[in-house]
Amino acid sequence: MSIPASAKQEIAELRQQLNYHNRLYYTLDAPEIPDSDYDALFDRLVKLESEYDAVSPDSPTQRVGDKPLSQFEQVTHKLPMLSLDKVFGEGDLRDFEKRMHKRLGSDEELEYSCEPKVDGVAVSLLYSDGVLERAATRGDGLIGEDITHNVRTIHSIPLRLDGKNLTGLLEIRGEIFLGKDGFARLNKWAEAESGKIFVNPRNTAAGAVRQLDPRKASRIPLKMVCYSVGMMEGITLPNRLSEIFEQLNAWGLPVNADRSTETGIAGCLNYCLALQEKRNTLDYEIDGAVIKLNDLVTQQQLGQNARTPRWAMAYKFPAEEKTTRVLDVEFQVGRTGTITPVARLDPVFVGGVTVSNTTLHNMDELGRLGLRIGDTVVVRRAGDVIPKVVRVLHPEKNANPKAVQMPNTCPACGAAVEKDGDVLYRCSAGIICPAQRKESIKHFASRTAMDIEGLGEKLVEQLVDGGLVSSVDGIFDLTAEQLSNLDRMGKKSAENLISAIEKSKQTTLPKFLFALGIREVGEATAQSLVEHYGDLQLIMEATAEQHEQVTDIGPIVAHHIATFFNNNDNKVLINKLIDHGLHLSKVEAHKAKPLQGQVWVLTGTLEAMPRNEAKALLIEQGAKVAGSVSKNTHYVVAGPGAGSKRTKAEELGITIIDEEAFLNTIKGLGTKIP
Ligand code: IVH
Numbered sequence: 001m002s003i004p005a006s007a008k009q010e011i012a013e014l015r016q017q018l019n020y021h022n023r024l025y026y027t028l029d030a031p032e033i034p035d036s037d038y039d040a041l042f043d044r045l046v047k048l049e050s051e052y053d054a055v056s057p058d059s060p061t062q063r064v065g066d067k068p069l070s071q072f073e074q075v076t077h078k079l080p081m082l083s084l085d086k087v088f089g090e091g092d093l094r095d096f097e098k099r100m101h102k103r104l105g106s107d108e109e110l111e112y113s114c115e116p117k118v119d120g121v122a123v124s125l126l127y128s129d130g131v132l133e134r135a136a137t138r139g140d141g142l143i144g145e146d147i148t149h150n151v152r153t154i155h156s157i158p159l160r161l162d163g164k165n166l167t168g169l170l171e172i173r174g175e176i177f178l179g180k181d182g183f184a185r186l187n188k189w190a191e192a193e194s195g196k197i198f199v200n201p202r203n204t205a206a207g208a209v210r211q212l213d214p215r216k217a218s219r220i221p222l223k224m225v226c227y228s229v230g231m232m233e234g235i236t237l238p239n240r241l242s243e244i245f246e247q248l249n250a251w252g253l254p255v256n257a258d259r260s261t262e263t264g265i266a267g268c269l270n271y272c273l274a275l276q277e278k279r280n281t282l283d284y285e286i287d288g289a290v291i292k293l294n295d296l297v298t299q300q301q302l303g304q305n306a307r308t309p310r311w312a313m314a315y316k317f318p319a320e321e322k323t324t325r326v327l328d329v330e331f332q333v334g335r336t337g338t339i340t341p342v343a344r345l346d347p348v349f350v351g352g353v354t355v356s357n358t359t360l361h362n363m364d365e366l367g368r369l370g371l372r373i374g375d376t377v378v379v380r381r382a383g384d385v386i387p388k389v390v391r392v393l394h395p396e397k398n399a400n401p402k403a404v405q406m407p408n409t410c411p412a413c414g415a416a417v418e419k420d421g422d423v424l425y426r427c428s429a430g431i432i433c434p435a436q437r438k439e440s441i442k443h444f445a446s447r448t449a450m451d452i453e454g455l456g457e458k459l460v461e462q463l464v465d466g467g468l469v470s471s472v473d474g475i476f477d478l479t480a481e482q483l484s485n486l487d488r489m490g491k492k493s494a495e496n497l498i499s500a501i502e503k504s505k506q507t508t509l510p511k512f513l514f515a516l517g518i519r520e521v522g523e524a525t526a527q528s529l530v531e532h533y534g535d536l537q538l539i540m541e542a543t544a545e546q547h548e549q550v551t552d553i554g555p556i557v558a559h560h561i562a563t564f565f566n567n568n569d570n571k572v573l574i575n576k577l578i579d580h581g582l583h584l585s586k587v588e589a590h591k592a593k594p595l596q597g598q599v600w601v602l603t604g605t606l607e608a609m610p611r612n613e614a615k616a617l618l619i620e621q622g623a624k625v626a627g628s629v630s631k632n633t634h635y636v637v638a639g640p641g642a643g644s645k646r647t648k649a650e651e652l653g654i655t656i657i658d659e660e661a662f663l664n665t666i667k668g669l670g671t672k673i674p
Contacts, residue, residue, distance in 0.1 A: 003052040011054055014045040018060040019158065019252070026155035026223070027254045058131045058160040063152050068213035072145040074594060075136035076634065077124055078171055078231035080655060082141065083307050084290065086314040090269055093291070096313045097265040100293070103302055103310065110293060113241040114271040115259040117288040117314055118225055120177025121206045123151065130166030130251075132159050137209065140668035141307060142635070143594055147209045151176070153218035162252040168234020172253060174226035178205045179283045182221035193454070200353070201285050207447065225256045227290070239296045258282065261294060272315045279317065280349070288316040306661035321380045323393060324348035326373055329360065329404045333412045335439030335517050337427040338420070341366055341404060343377075343389060351381030358387045363406055364423040370395060373402035410435070431569075437471065438464050440517050444472040448523060449515035450507055453500040454493070462486055472515075473573060475501055476580040509536060509584040516574070519560040528552055529561070530586060540565045540574070594669045595623035598634040601649070604642030606659050617666050629654065637662040 003011075021038055025031045031038075042061065049055045055062060087093050101107050122138040135151035136144040151157060154176065178186070178201040187198055198204040208220035226248050229237060237244050242261045249255045258275070262268050272289045279286060293299050293311040302310040328344040340359055347356040358379065360366050369389060371377065375398050381387040395401070410417055410427035412435030420426040427433050431440070438460055445455040452475070463469040468482055478501065483494035507515075513526035513536075521529075532550040533539045539561075547558035564570055600623045606614055614637070615625045629636060629648040636649040636656045649656050657665070 003054055007048055007052055008054075011045065011048050011052075014041055014048070015059055017041055018045065019160070019162065022060060022155055023158075023252055060159070062159070063155070064218045065149050065152070065214045068215075069149060070212070072147070072210075072212070074139075074596075075134065075144050075146050076598065077136065077139075077142060077144060078126070078169075080141050080307075080657075081122060081124055081138045081144070081173060081230070082304060082309055084312055084314040085305075085308045086288070086316050088316050088318065093269060093272075093313065093315055094265055096291075100302060100311065104298065109264050110298070111240075111295060112262045112265075112268050113245075113259060113292045113294045114262050114268055114275075115227060115256055115290045115292070116275060116282070116284075116286045117290045117316075118175040118177050118227075118256070119202045119285040119287045120175040121202075121209055123147070123174055123176050123209070123224065124230060125151065125157065125172040125174070127161055127166075127170045127172065129168070130161040130163060132157065140665055142665055145210070149214040150209050150211055150217035153214055154222045154224055156223050156254045158252040163250070166235065166251075168232070170232055170235045171230030172226050172248070173228045173230055174224050174254075176205055176209055176222050176224045177201065177284055178208075178220060179223055180285065181283055182223070186220060190456075193456075223284075224254055226253050227256070228292075241292060241294050241296065244296075268315075276317050286317075288314050290314050306658050307664065319380050320351040321378050321390065322348045322350040323376055323378055324355075326371065326375050326377055326389075328373055329366075329371075331407055331411050332359075333410060333427055333433065333435035333439070335436055335443050336519050337430065337433065337436050339406065339410065339417060339425045339427060341406075343371070345377075345379065348379060350379050350387060353381065353387070355379055355381065355387040358389060360389060362423045363425070366404055371404065372398060373404060374398045374400050412436075431471070434464055441469060441472055441475070443517050444515045445475070445504075446515075449511060450504045451511070452497075452504045454497045455500070459486075459497075471573065473576040473580065476505075476577070505580065505582050507582065507584060509586050512536075512577075512582065512584050513539070516564070516570075518564045520557045521561060525553060525557060534586065536574075536584065540571070595621040598623045599626050599632050600624070601626050601629050601633050601636045601645060603629075603636060603645040604639030606637070606639045608659060608663060614662070621666070621669050 018038070018041055021031065021033060021041070025038070045059070046061050049059065049061060085096075087096060097110065100110065124136050124138070124144065125132060126134040126136075132148075132152070134146060135148045135157075136146055138144050152159065180201065183198065183201040183204065186204070190198060204220060205222055208217045208222055211217040226245070228241075229244060229248075237247055242259075245255045245259065260271050262271050268289075268291045272291075275286070275289050291313050293302070299309065299311040304310060325346045326343050327346055329341050330344060331339050332342050333339055340361065341363065342357055343360050344357050345355060347354050349355075360369075360371070369377075369392055371389065371392055372395070375395060376393045377389045378391050378393060379387050380390045406417065406425050408417055409415065410429060410433060413427065413429050413433040415427055415429035415433060417425050418428045427436065429436075431437060441464065442457055442460045444450055445452040445460065455475070460469075463478075463486075466486070468478065469475055478498065480491070480494040480498045483489055483497055484491050486494075510523065510526040510530045513529060514521065514523050528551045529539050529547075533542065542562070542565075544555070544558040544562035547553050547561050548555060550558075553561075595618065600618050602611055602614055602625065618625050626633060629645045629652065631652055633649065633652070633654050636645060636654055637659065638646045638649075638656050639659050646656060
């Protein structure tokens with residue numbers, strides 16, 4: 001359909017206005033117009049685009065696609081995504097500068113770009129002629145996953161760069177994260193909606209970018225900051241990182257306002273200490289600072305090690321510690337019946353979260369700490385690690401100490417508590433204990449297991465207490481009528497839950513195995529089992545000795561797995577679940593091999609294995625291994641003594657990696673190194 005010039009002009013203007021207000025709202029947190037005005041502009045654009053059939057992928061109306069993906073595509077990064085070496089203190093940071101001075105053969109003062117180390121997920125954005133074409137996760141640094149559908153929903157990421165004559169390709173690297181504010185809002189909403197809350201911002205962001213359904217990702221208020229550029233073709237940028245940031249900012253890309261350009265390592269240290277000081281006041285989680293040489297020519301001169309640049313360093317903050325008081329110690333029954341002491345604490349803000357209770361793991365740990373109720377304790381939290389009581393302070397000052405004792409009976413069902421091994425205690429009632437039932441159902445329904453949206457902790461409690469569900473298979477017998485009779489459950493929510501239950505039946509075998517809650521079988525072990533056996537029946541029939549042959553499974557876990565499947569009740573349960581129509585796909589079978597389409601060349605001496613073994617490993621992952629380097633080569637693995645092939649690869653600008661990086665890549669793809 002031909003569009004009248006006036007409509008074309010109006011569409012262009014509306015897009016520009018919306019992009020402008022989007023940026024003010026989402027990136028700069030300084031809106032100029034009320035939401036209702038924004039909505040009016042948006043609605044007008046939607047109307048015009050539909051009237052004149054003028055939708056284009058970079059229009060602000062096109063952020064959220066309406067179809068979920070069936071699987072992630074793999075993406076080979078145009079330049080590898082590197083990682084960072086890290087230091088923990090002043091001395092090591094000074095050594096970093098000394099090493100650079102030595103390599104450069106000069107003691108001249110260096111200029112640095114100092115930035116917060118944002119705790120999120122790395123992303124690479126590919127802009128083609130200024131339009132966002134593709135977004136990918138870091139993956140193993142060489143190959144990531146295509147997450148464009150989710151990244152488009154992040155409002156601070158422009159779908160089109162705001163610049164003139166932007167022809168060519170530009171890869172932008174940065175971190176996707178969830179601000180503290182957004183996280184709190186999200187949890188408020190999640191708590192009301194399903195009773196299930198998200199554990200921390202980093203994991204939530206990581207989960208959101210790996211959603212197959214962009215509508216789900218769009219509910220998480222993700223943000224992004226750019227921290228470097230990758231490949232550039234036809235686009236030139238300044239030679240100083242600080243100036244590149246200015247340019248990216250001018251194009252509408254989000255850059256970190258807390259960055260700073262510093263001179264000498266002393267300046268960097270001041271920056272790190274100041275950042276550490278204001279860490280709690282930032283609206284996003286950080287776990288340190290990143291120090292980078294500002295001059296790109298010097299960066300290139302220094303080059304890189306296997307996976308990390310020699311010109312950048314992460315300065316990690318020490319784990320944060322705070323003191324608080326132990327108000328009580330309670331005992332919690334886990335899904336396998338283990339009874340664990342949990343400290344109830346006077347709430348304390350540490351490492352970016354308020355901690356009001358934390359596990360004490362077992363009675364031995366309690367004894368080691370010498371902890372009693374009423375004691376003042378030091379609580380430590382590092383990164384996203386679970387907060388930990390590390391020591392008791394001035395035990396003599398506790399005027400009214402109360403010793404902690406393991407109860408004789410289970411706090412949930414009153415059955416006798418029995419000792420299991422040297423340190424653990426367990427409820428003797430097994431699955432008839434309501435706590436175990438509740439915990440196993442909560443685990444079964446959880447996001448990383450069967451992912452039954454809406455079946456959160458509170459609802460599980462209601463269902464078990466009300467006698468509607470007594471085992472995980474009972475979930476599949478629930479009806480919308482039963483559910484709508486529950487407190488705070490409307491007809492619509494009941495129907496939604498029933499369809500979420502129905503939807504969860506289409507799952508994968510690893511998720512199902514994980515959902516069964518076999519002792520010590522986490523997601524990775526479940527995945528290894530499926531990769532090894534390929535089939536549920538074979539897993540169920542295998543002996544403990546056979547399980548020990550599986551990657552990363554030792555004798556104890558092997559024993560747990562065999563015991564679980566030898567138990568007749570468990571076999572009956574699995575059959576009942578399958579009879580409910582569970583469809584367990586093996587995902588792996590459909591996936592393209594990770595190195596499909598890539599050409600590798602091996603040169604020089606390999607120390608860990610003969611050349612033909614290395615070649616076999618690459619072929620197993622889908623790569624072609626060529627004898628000579630050409631412009632079609634993707635990677636060259638160069639060991640000591642590499643000669644002309646290495647030189648040719650350098651001339652052609654092909655990525656050269658050493659043996660260590662090669663082995664890490666192969667390991668990262670899940671191949672056992674012989
Ligand atoms: S630079 C070539 N800068 O930290 C340098 N990374 O531990 C590559 N990260 O994978 C990274 N904030 O995901 C850089 N300001 C920042 C960062 C940052 C967070 C993450 C990034 C990287 C990881 C390395």
